Amino acid sequence: MDPTGADALYVELSNGFRVAMSASLVVMMFTVALGLKVADFKALRSEPRPVIIGATAQILGLPLLTLGLIYLLGPVPSVALGMIVVACCPGGNVSNALTMFGRGDTAYSVSLTAISSVSAALITPVSILFWSALYAPTNALVGTLDISPWPFISQTVALLAFPLAMGMLMSEKKPEWAARLRKALSPVALAILFGLILVGGYTNRDVLLGTDHGLFPVVFLHNGLAFALGGLTAWVSGMSMARRRSLTFEVGIQNAGLGLLILLSQFDGVGGAVAVTGLWSIWHIAAGFVVVALFRSYDWAQSKNIIGKSREV
Template identity: 30%
Template sequence: MSPDWLSQVLLPWVLASVMMAMGLNLANSDFAHTWRHPRRILLGASLQILALPLLAWGLVVLLPLSPLAAAGLLLVSLVPGGATSNTFSYLVQGDLALSVSLTSIAAVLAPFTLPLIMGWNLEFLSISSPELRLPYWHTVGQLLLVTLVPVLTGMLLRPLLGTAILEWVLPKVKVLTGIAMIGLVAALFVSHAQRLPSLFSIETLAVLLMCVLSMALGHQLAKRLHLPHASVRAITVEVGVQNAGVAMMVAFTILQQPGIGLVPLLYGLLMNVPVFLWMFACLWRDRQLAAATHIT
């Protein structure tokens, strides 16, 4: 299968279907309780929108990354979370409503902030050129079509389908879109295997540090602000898990720069390692606490 067809045609459609599935899962009640606690929203959104790009720049300054790899890492820091972060929040028994709210805020803002900030990043990295640039409104339009519009479409369809149909459709949609996204990432990985850096490389280190440090930052700040246990976990996941599919689409489809897209592709694969380890640690701790409580 042609790498160009995968990135130019299939990736935007699969990404849009994943975002629409997320919209089908959203209801007004998901947001009502969360917005009564604006401090949690403000912390999570600030970490995603402000702290994460600054963390990425810190890694770019400290690590000897190539300009294109640095651009890929900075691009990952600018994309919103996605259905993956909501799934991890659910699995780790975090505040799912908070997770969904933070994902939704990022999905609304990212189409407008990403092309602007990424354009500046390319200039700072001295790799901006007429061939390598993000035309602002064109990029905004494409991002809206594959992120915000599908989410809103799913939310509008939700009340029209009815409870019975939703209960039958949603599990199947989740499985299908999840398989499609995993399959696409695997296909992109295979098609670009010769260009991908070794798993023992500076790019791998940058990706893993980005994920681990962002999760640690979210976790520690949320704990220091004495947020509820479930909110701490939701913020940890939302800050640490980015939507690599959006970053890949920007790199492969809009910029048409596989060199930039390889780091988001690597991130999409490797971010699961620290997240799964942390998730299992949380679940083990929950079992230990439950056992201690039962004995008491």
């Protein structure tokens, strides 16, 4: 990796662009919350152990794995920041769809996504500051951005918690309204996000698409280890095959779009970090379908007696 290239990159952001990013962040979290209900958390009461294990793997395990990888690879500070931000984000709804396609336990996946999404309002900003402080170069970089911990946490919590609370309240009290509004807002939120990313990406295409920064191998390895962490955690914990697949997707699929919005709205558009989250947001979906194909191929091989049946706990 070029030792200076990625750190020298910054995404140029106008004040209007920053406001738009913050607004899209609110719309995104409100839309996510419209699909959350108290019933999504029922697994925490009926089967707390697998839910706690899964949430721990995602909230603590992935950032810890990321920190170890950072120390192993020694990336420049901005790239390390991007890796940490991604690892601290909650799982995305994409993991639920991939779990279904991969014949995993969808109900378990939905419960984990709901828990990580709700806890993200506080845990994500706190985790970003905590884990970035444990790698001296990134800690120094954050210091140069003049980011004060409490204002950052309070602003980010407000941007995340308020729309989450309002969305979940509507989902419980007025489920029909919530369903209609979510149906209308989902494409709007997606269009806003992609529109802003495309405009910002095109304006700063040298930052995002530069091939001399060595980001592609880092993102591929980081994401691959995230998938492996989820599957290995479930296997060691003695979970069923279906839940192993669910946790594989839940840890490997992160809401990188949220991380991208946080970086652009709160971290002055640090180019290396933005490039990492941007690449992750595209790659993890492609990698997820590769994992789906592997799981389906395994099932096909079992059905043809090519490989032996596995024992599930």
